[in-house]
Structure formats: C-alpha cells, structure tokens
Amino acid sequence: MVEFHVDRGSGFPAYLQLGQQVREALRLGWLQPGDRLPTVRDVVATSGVNANTVLKAYRELELAGLVEARQGSGTFVKATLGSAAPEDLDPLRAKLATWVAEARSAGLEDEDIHALMREVLSGGAQ
Amino acid sequence: MVEFHVDRGSGFPAYLQLGQQVREALRLGWLQPGDRLPTVRDVVATSGVNANTVLKAYRELELAGLVEARQGSGTFVKATLGSAAPEDLDPLRAKLATWVAEARSAGLEDEDIHALMREVLSGGAQ
DNA sequence: TCTATTGTGCTAGCTCACTAGAACAATCTG
DNA sequence: CAGATTGTTCTAGTGAGCTAGCACAATAGA
Numbered sequence: 001m002v003e004f005h006v007d008r009g010s011g012f013p014a015y016l017q018l019g020q021q022v023r024e025a026l027r028l029g030w031l032q033p034g035d036r037l038p039t040v041r042d043v044v045a046t047s048g049v050n051a052n053t054v055l056k057a058y059r060e061l062e063l064a065g066l067v068e069a070r071q072g073s074g075t076f077v078k079a080t081l082g083s084a085a086p087e088d089l090d091p092l093r094a095k096l097a098t099w100v101a102e103a104r105s106a107g108l109e110d111e112d113i114h115a116l117m118r119e120v121l122s123g124g125a126q
Numbered sequence: 127m128v129e130f131h132v133d134r135g136s137g138f139p140a141y142l143q144l145g146q147q148v149r150e151a152l153r154l155g156w157l158q159p160g161d162r163l164p165t166v167r168d169v170v171a172t173s174g175v176n177a178n179t180v181l182k183a184y185r186e187l188e189l190a191g192l193v194e195a196r197q198g199s200g201t202f203v204k205a206t207l208g209s210a211a212p213e214d215l216d217p218l219r220a221k222l223a224t225w226v227a228e229a230r231s232a233g234l235e236d237e238d239i240h241a242l243m244r245e246v247l248s249g250g251a252q
Numbered sequence: 253t254c255t256a257t258t259g260t261g262c263t264a265g266c267t268c269a270c271t272a273g274a275a276c277a278a279t280c281t282g
Numbered sequence: 283c284a285g286a287t288t289g290t291t292c293t294a295g296t297g298a299g300c301t302a303g304c305a306c307a308a309t310a311g312a
Contacts (some may be wrong), residue, residue, distance in 0.1 A: 012301090013269060016137050027241040050271050056292075070192050071289045072279025084233040089242070090230050099225060103218050107210040107310065111249050115153040116215070117243055120222050121236050137269090141297060166259065176301050179293025181260075197259045 002031060002038060005046040014049045024067065026081035029089070037067060037075040062097035128157060128164060132173040137215050145184035152192065152207035155215070163193060163201040 002025050006014050025031040038046075043054045058075050062068045068078045082089075103113055128151050131139050152155040164172075169180045179233045186200055187193045209217075231240055 004210045008202050008288090010143050011139050014145075016309065017271080023237075024241045027238050028245055035127075036226045039287085041287085047163060052272090052288095052291095054268060056269090069289060070279075071277065074279095074288065081133070081237075083238055084229075088169050088232045092225075092232060092234070093242060093246060095225055095228075096242060099221055100243075100246050103210075103219075106218060108218070109209050111207075112153050112209055113247065114243070116219060116222060117226075117240070119152070119154055120226050121239065141299080152301095153290065167257085178261095179300060182299090184259090184274085195259060196309075199258065201259080209257095 004038065004043055004047050006049050006107040008048070014047075015053050015060070018043070018049070018054065018061050022057075022061055022066070023081055026077070026079075029080075029082055029086050031077050031080075033077050033080060035077045037077065061089060128174050130164065130169055133176050134174070140173075141179050141183040141186070144175070144180065145186055146168070147191070148187055149207055152203070152205075155206075155208055155212050157203050157206075159203050159206060161203045163203070165200060166232075 002021070003020055004018055006017050009012065022031065028045065031037075037058070040051055040054045040058070043049060044051050058067065058069060060077075061071055066077070066079050066081070067075050069075045084092075100113065103116075107114070128148070130144055130147055140160065145163055148157065148163065163184070166177055166180045166184065169175060170177050184193065184195060188201075192203070192207070193201050193204055195201045197247050210218075216234075226239065229242075234242070
C-alpha cells in the first residue's frame with residue numbers, strides 16, 4: 001500500500017504531488033499492475049487534501065493509461081512505468097548507494113547530490 | 127552568465143523555477159559571489175515572464191541572503207550554497223557519470239534514475 | 253549634468269489550484 | 283435484497299500565481 005505525503009505550502013500543486021508519487025512508485029516497482037491505490041476518501045483522511053483534488057490526480061493518471069478507476073471497487077494499477085527489469089535494478093541501486101555514501105562523506109547534502117545528478121543527466125557542463 | 131529556462135504550463139510556479147535555477151547554479155559553482163544575475167528586464171525578454179514575477183524570485187533569494195540587489199547596477203551573488211569544495215566535486219561527478227552510463231545501458235530513463243536516487247537518498251526501501 | 257540602465261512600487265484584473273458541501277451511481281458484501 | 287463502500291458530479295467560493303502597464307528612485311557612464 002502506498003502512503004501519500006502532501007507537502008502543502010511548498011508551492012507545489014497537491015494534485016501534481018499525488019500523481020508524481022504514484023508514478024514514482026510505479027517506476028520503483030512499489031506498485032504493480034492489479035494493485036489498488038488508496039481510496040479517494042483514504043487520501044482525504046490521511047493527507048487533508050480535498051476529494052476533488054485527489055480525484056483530479058487520479059483522473060490524470062487514468063488519462064495517461066496508468067490506472068483504471070472502477071466505481072464501487074477502487075482505483076487499480078493498469079500499467080507500469082519502469083523501463084528496466086527489477087533484477088537489473090538491485091545492483092544499480094547498490095552501486096549508487098556506495099556513491100552516495102562517498103558523496104556524503106565529502107560533505108555533499110542531498111540537494112547538492114540532486115543538482116549534481118541533474119547536471120550529469122543533462123550532459124555535463126552544457 | 128546564467129540562462130533561465132521557464133517551463134510555463136508545467137504547473138510549477140515560475141518564480142520558484144527561477145529561484146531553484148539560481149540555487150542550483152550556486153551549488154554547482156556556476157555562480158560565484160560577486161557574479162551578476164541577469165537583469166530583471168533580461169529575464170523578462172528571454173523567458174517571457176512578467177517583471178513582477180522575476181522580482182518576486184529575486185526578492186526571495188535576497189531574503190535568503192544569497193544575493194544582493196543594487197538599484198541601478200544589478201543583482202549580485204552574495205553567498206554560495208555548495209557544501210563541498212569544487213575540487214572534491216570533479217571526481218564525484220566523473221564516478222557518477224560512469225554510473226549513469228551503466229544505468230542507461232540497462233534501459234533506465236532519466237526519470238527512473240531520478241526516482242532511484244530519491245529512493246537511495248531517503249534511505250532505501252523504507 | 254544628462255542620459256541610459258537598473259531595481260522598485262503600485263493598481264487592476266485574470267486564471268487556476270484548491271476548498272466546502274452535498275448528492276448521485278456503481279459495485280461489493282452479508 | 284439491503285447496506286456499506288467506492289468513484290463521480292455539481293455548484294459556489296477563496297486565495298495565490300501571474301499578467302499588464304505605468305511611474306518612480308538610484309546608480310553608472312559619457
């Protein structure tokens with residue numbers, strides 16, 4: 001079961017946060033096709049977001065073909081997003097964890113690490 | 127000189143995008159104390175964002191003590207953000223680039239990589 | 253001093269994210 | 283069948299992000 005964390009006041013639209021968290025869970029294999037997303041009312045209760053906002057997030061995911069809403073039953077995962085096989089993911093995660101440890105011991109904070117990653121992904125200095 | 131890229135229609139507030147890009151440039155050493163940020167009117171011309179929006183972004187940076195606005199002269203970098211020495215950054219960047227190449231050859235897309243990084247940084251499976 | 257350039261302030265208005273509250277429709281469960 | 287649960291729709295309203303346009307203030311440079 002996925003747990004949502006909506007950070008209100010970050011300037012980040014709540015419905016985008018919800019959608020992004022679902023997509024991330026799909027990428028990491030936390031959610032598989034057939035799994036059920038938290039109920040709209042569940043999300044309302046746990047995150048304090050309005051039902052319409054949750055619905056908007058779910059509908060965008062449905063429009064993207066990622067989930068399927070069945071009235072009376074729930075919203076279910078329909079497709080996955082990860083482009084790599086889960087068994088390939090583990091060694092990569094391990095190596096990355098080693099690198100992260102090294103970076104942190106060099107004094108880098110999480111934001112520095114993210115910035116560095118964005119730089120490398122975008123093709124270096126540019 | 128930093129170049130701003132404002133992606134309108136992403137749901138992401140423009141003034142936050144601007145501020146984030148300055149912070150990122152500070153982290154990566156692209157901007158050093160004493161450097162001048164693009165003129166408010168420059169940003170307006172290149173990004174199409176309104177002057178008030180740019181001003182809002184710059185004012186937040188000033189409130190954070192990162193930049194200093196001098197009327198008639200420009201907005202200048204006052205402090206840096208990177209928590210690591212630039213000479214420590216290069217080997218880390220090189221190793222990370224190696225890892226990224228490996229991840230991409232395994233089929234991972236940029237979004238997968240970011241998701242994996244967030245997962246590792248937040249402490250694994252959790 | 254004069255002029256261009258810069259940051260700053262102001263008002264008015266639009267759009268959209270979000271809330272509030274209520275009702276309805278389909279499905280599941282007993 | 284009956285009740286609970288779930289997704290869905292609707293209306294009304296609030297607040298913030300953003301735009302538009304203009305005027306002003308301080309600095310730099312000729």
